[in-house]
Amino acid sequence: MTCRLEHMTGTNSNTSDPQPRKPARWLRNLGVNAARYARQVESTAQSMFAGALPTHNMFTPTPTNPLLGVKMPSAETIVLNPLMRRRSFSVAGTGLPFERVGWVQMPGLRRFALGYFTSHDRFCTLAMADDTGAVYMTGDLYANLDAREPDLELDVTDSLTTDDDSRFGGTKPAHIATVEGSARALVGDIRGRDGNGRMVWLARFLKSANRYTIENARAELPARLRTDLEYRDLMAVCFFHLYLAVSVNGGLQGYGAGNIISNFRRFSPLAAIRTSVSQTDTARAHRMRVSGLEEYFADTMRRIGVMGDLSELEADHGSEPLYMIESPVSHARFLVWEKRMPYDAMLTSLKLEGAVNRFLLIDKWLDYNAAHSEQPIEDTVTFKQVARIDRRLLRNPSLSALPPTHPVHILDDPECFRVDDYLHFGRGMSLSASLDASQAGVGVDVRHLVGSEWIYRHALANAVNALWLPFRFDTDFRSNLQQGEVAFAFTSASRTLMPDELINMRSGAMAELDEAERSRISAEYNLQIGLIFASLAFGASEQIRRVSLRMDSLGLEEAVYERDNAIKTLMDSAMTQISDLTNLEDFTTHAGQGRFGERGSALFSGSEETSGVGDDEHDGVQTQAMQTDADFDRELRDLLEHDESTSSDDTTTHHAESEDDTVQSILNVDEEFDRLRNSNPSIKHLLTVTFTRDEFIDYMHANSCADPFAVYDAFGAQYDYDGTEGFRPVEPGFSMDDTRFTGDAAYTIPERRDRPLDATVARSLGAHNVRDLSISREEMFRGTLELIADTAKNDGLRADRKATYAMGLIEQCADPELRNHATEITTAIIDGTPIPQITSTVERALADARRKSQEMVFSGDEEGAIANMERVIGELDEMFESDGVVPRYFTSYTDRVVYNRLFAMPDERIALVPDALFQAHLDMGEVLFRYDRGEEAMAHLNTLVRYAPATAGVHIQQAIRLCVSEDWNSVRAAALNALRVACDPVDAANAYYYYVCASWMKGDTAVAVAAGNLATSLTQNLAPAQRARLERFRNLAMAQGEQIAQTGAQAVGVLMRHDVPVWPQVECAQIIRDAAFTATNEKIFPVAQALNVSWYALQGGNLGPGGMQFLRSLNA
Known part of the structure; x- marks a missing residue:
């Protein structure tokens, strides 16, 4: 500001x-x-x-x-x-x-x-x-x-x-x-x-005191023109x-870091860097001031090679392959590429990104000094001091990952690890998440938020994404507060990303780093990052007793290494084989046999038999971009084995076969290059360790981090470190999906679980059992049979109890087909015989009916085709509505929770409608509308509304069809029904749009314009024709001198006076907020993820990095 x-x-x-x-x-x-x-x-x-x-x-x-x-x-x-x-x-x-x-x-x-x-x-x-x-x-x-x-x-x-x-x-x-x-x-x-x-x-x-001082000026100013002005x-x-x-x-330019940051805001990344380096040189040539920081920046960029030709990163006809984004939380910069790049270009861009962030972190530290009367600041810092600061921050990233709470003398005390700062920061993020939950109306007292998975996961996600680290990282975590366990995985920064040169602290001169030194710096940096993550995980909740840490590698550097070696092998092989072909003696010895000539003729004809690579395999080269690492390794081994065979000394026996392979290998070199370029790297696990809370904190207080390996060794870390190669892949000591980190069946969908819920949870979710949150009939059908089969295998239960339990599952499911087979199932359990294989017939019946109707259409009997489909659909509707069962259809777990809370009757027995039956109603409605049979089509739409009352899209479809018949009262009712359950801004905007149309046609001009204002403000995804119509309504109202809403606040006031819901303050909003909190804490993560996505949408759709990290922790 x-x-x-x-x-x-x-x-x-x-x-x-x-x-x-x-x-x-x-x-x-x-x-x-x-x-x-x-x-x-x-x-x-x-x-x-x-x-x-x-x-x-x-x-x-x-x-x-x-x-x-x-x-x-x-x-x-x-x-x-x-x-x-x-x-x-x-x-x-x-x-x-x-x-x-x-x-x-x-x-x-x-x-x-x-x-x-x-x-x-x-x-x-x-x-x-x-x-x-x-x-x-x-x-x-x-x-x-x-x-x-x-x-x-x-x-x-x-x-x-x-x-x-x-x-x-x-x-x-x-x-x-x-x-x-x-x-x-x-x-x-x-x-x-x-x-x-x-x-x-x-x-x-x-x-x-009304006096001014100029700082960070490019011009060399005497004190009388710089201070006390x-x-x-x-x-x-x-x-x-x-x-x-x-x-x-x-040319016009600023000074130091401020000038470089200004260039990043004005130009593309490469152009900004090159402009900044050129301006530094220009300023030095004109004897203007050059700060030690910008001098160090220019030196770093030259060593990366930015001032030379970076062919893969250069603009192509003005189109930049790279652009820079800034994290809104940590303010770290990221270089993002628009399209796929070769691995070496990716590594170059990542190294460039790391250098930019290292520069910005130094600038941030100097700014902190300036704000707290510390030295040096940018006006006084020298090149060597900047180099020393860079080395300190690289060897101990804990000094700069978070803004310091007190002055830290990096040059004097570089080995201190700010463990208390990170513990306090994690605790602060937890308190912030608790207050956010309370202020958002979650309906839970802050005093009762201790042990909340929702609070902890938000706190840890936000804390991690607030870190400003020089190199890009990715994280994932799982938590189980009840057992005090956290699993945390993060990606490492490889030695390739480390600088090629750092200052020698003894001599004070810049020194080139060899591979071993870069590997050591990379290893120590990554170990320090792991300690930061562990500190945050412990700090976010005192219930956490153990943090299991896993360090991974993206495999990018390894993929480049393997690719380069494989390409070298290919080239060596090709050159050897070319040399064989030019051996005149060997050629004339075998030319008379005709084999080479025949082989060559068949080769150029493209025969699969003689080419060595079939057409299918050749076409498959184009799809190698998604090849797995295992495939890459296997093909690489095959390639090496082939090279060994073709270079055999037994030329008298196998020379003719070698000639065949030689020609084809030469022709396939380009294809092999493409395959090697496009093969994807894979995640490799480099280290696992488990820290215990008290021992970790005590150790960090008692010891410095001069040797981070010692910290990990003290806790029995599993890793394989080589002084030259760095960390090698190891078998991880734990899995992120272990039940100790997630709880039992936390990631299992409700259709496959049977778990009663206590009264408080039942009120929030509208469900007495996890199965009451099911949405898929197909999954429910299979899940019920699996639960019955598991129960039948339980030798600890009597047969009659097993049969009673199985019958209870079937009745709870209320599926008509399962109920028809209930006797067979229970009899098999009691008799100890195998449970019969049961499959659903609904999809097959609808497929048969659709096929028969298509044949009737082809024969010209369109009426008969429609009647056939109507008959089958009607029979299935009756089947799912029999015996007092209520058929319902849900598109998401959010819809199910909203239905449970808003529409479900006490002791209601719900049968889930199959996707195929729901789609058949939708298709028949479309067909009948095309045949101008509107009433029959509306009957199908009404059935859809009856099946899915908590789905906004169904109500919007109904409003669309009602607009055609100009039943404006019904259109307005359908739009309000959609608005009532809309948990997405696009659905809400469309609901408002049709409400506007109905209100306009009914003469409610002020309400129509106000609703239109809200519709256009909610989303940019309204169709252009819809936006144009809303603008036309507004212009017509103004032309008629109507008093209409001019601002958003006025529009909200008009709608509230006419009892029109104002999204997102709609009936389902509080339900979704409470349910998202509850489902997360109860470890029903498939449901929790859907509810939290809807909750973010209700908040404006701005997830942010922390929100994305939180949702990721809910993934299976």
Whole structure:
């Protein structure tokens, strides 16, 4: 959030230097000459404005100044007089074509002029500055600045409290001596407009006690032009030294990290990096200031090779393959590619991404120092200090992954691990998630949230995604608070991503790293990251007693290594075989046999028999992008074995066969290259360890992290580390799906579970048993039979109890086909005979009926085809509605919970309708509408509504058909029914749309326009025709002079006055919130995931990284 400076403060007497001087002699004698001066005032005032008028026409077109490269106003000369305040200073050596520049304050104006002095009383105006921190390039003293965009502006962005006197012109930095009191200062940015009209970050300023300090400036400024500045002096220095002088010395640019970050916001990633490095070189060539941080950034990027040709990452006809995104939580940067890249290009982009984040983390640490009166800051840091900081943060990422809560002296105490900070942060995220749940109306007292899986998983997900780490990582976790267990998996950063060069802490010089050193740095970095994750997992809940950690590799680096070796093998083999072909003796020996000639003829004819690769296999090369790692390894082994056979010394026996294979191998090299390029890497497990809470925290308090291997060894970690290769794959010591991490059957769908629910859970979910949350008839059918079969195998139960249990499952399922076979099933259980194989006949019956109807249509009997389908569908409807059973259909677990809470009757027995029967009703409705048999079609739609009253889409389909018949009251009712159960903004917007149509046709103009406003605000996915119609309704209402809602708040008020639900404050919203919380805590994760997705949709659909991580933890 930025804001302009409020007003100009302070005044200065006339002088030629920014430092205050003694008043002129005539001013000191002002009291003596007061009478004489009063008589002269009138004549002076009359001549003042005449003399101040420019000598040139101020309305002439503004010429382009080729020296500055920007639009410059005409040289408008003002004749100065004693009533005009002024200040001048020299700009010699800056490259500007002026000797002395400054500002002139006109009497009676809040603005002041910026320009250059041609003599002691002649001033040429170049720009006007106002009292809000804006400068406008114009020579017109009375120009209307309100209609113009500023060419230079100052914006306040933050505030700080500092006791560093040196930043305001004093001599005592805070780290050297304590000064009296602390200064409260505003912090702001200085930005200037470049030749393309874009605002470019130039520097930073501080304001305290109406005095200003310029920091992070590209121009080399003496102390008198940098600190303790009055407002007008500040604006003049910014305009001439930071804007114009920098423009003429290589182009407009800022200083240090601020300039680089500004470039990342303006350009594509590669262009931003190259521009920043070029600007650094330009600034150094023009003897302007270059910070140690940007110098280190340029050196790092050159070593990666950014300034050279990165063919796979370069723009193709203006289309950039890479773009940069910023995490809204951690502010880490990620390079994202639009299309698939070769592995080496991916590794290069990931290495580039890591270098950018390392640079930003150093900048963040320097900014923290600046805000807390610590040293060094960017204005003072050297290249070597930056290199040391980079090495410290890389070897101990815990120092920068979270913003420090207190000053951390990285250069002095690099080995400290901030375990308490991470424990407290995890605890804070847990409290935040608890408050979010309470404020969202989950209906649970915060005091009763201890042990909540919903709270813990949100807290850990949010904490993990708040980390700012230099290298990209992926995480997954499972938790079981009841047993105090957490399983946490994360991906490692390979040695390829590590820098090629780091500073040698002893010699102070940059040193190249060999593979062993890079492997060691990578290993220690990844181990430190694991300790951070473990700390967060323990901190998010005191119930967690054990954290099982697993470190994985994406296999990207290994895939590149294997691919390169395989390609080398291919090339060696091909070159050897080519050499064999050019052996004249061997060729002439066997040419007379005709085998080579025949083979070659058949080869080029494309015969599968002789080509060695069939057409199917050749076509399959195009699909190798999804090949598994196992396939890759197997084919690689086959390839190597083939090479060994073809290079055999037994040429007298197998030479003819080798010739056959030689020619085909040469022709297939390109295909092999494609296969090797497109084969996918796979996850490899590198390390597993289990930390126990008390021992882990005690160990971290008692020991530093100078050797993170020692921490893992103390807890019996399983890993295989090689000094050159790094971590090698190992068999993991646990699985993420172990029941100790998830609970029993937590990821099993309700259709396959039988678990009673207590009264509190039953009220929230509207279900007394997990099976009452089932939605799929097919899964319910199979799941019931599986539960019965498992019970029949239980030797601990008597046969009669098994039969009673089986009968209870069938009655609970209420499926008509299972009930028809109930006697057979129970008899088999009692007799101890195998349970008969039972399959559903519904799908087969509908398929047969559809096939017969198609044959009737082909024979011209369309009426008979319709009648046939109607008969079969009617019979199935009757079957599912028999014996007081209520047939219902659900599209999601959210629909089922909403139905249970809103529509279900006490002791209602529900039979799930098969997908095929529901689809048959939908298809028949479409067919009958096409045949203009609207009433019969509506009957099918009404059946769908009866089957699925909690599904918004069904009600919307009904509203669509009712619009055709212009039954507007029914359309409005159908739209309201859809709105009542809509848990998605698209469904809600469509419901509002049809409500608008009905209301408009009924003459309720105000309600129609208000509902239309809400529909368009909910989603961008409304069809263009729908948006156009809503806009047309609004325009017609305005043309008729109707009083309609103009704002969102007014629209909501209109709808509430007419008892129209305002989404998302609809009836199902609170149900979904409560149920999502309950299902997560009860470990019914398939249901919990659906409910939480709907809950996020009700909140606006903004999942965020933490929300995605939370939902991922609910995946099987």
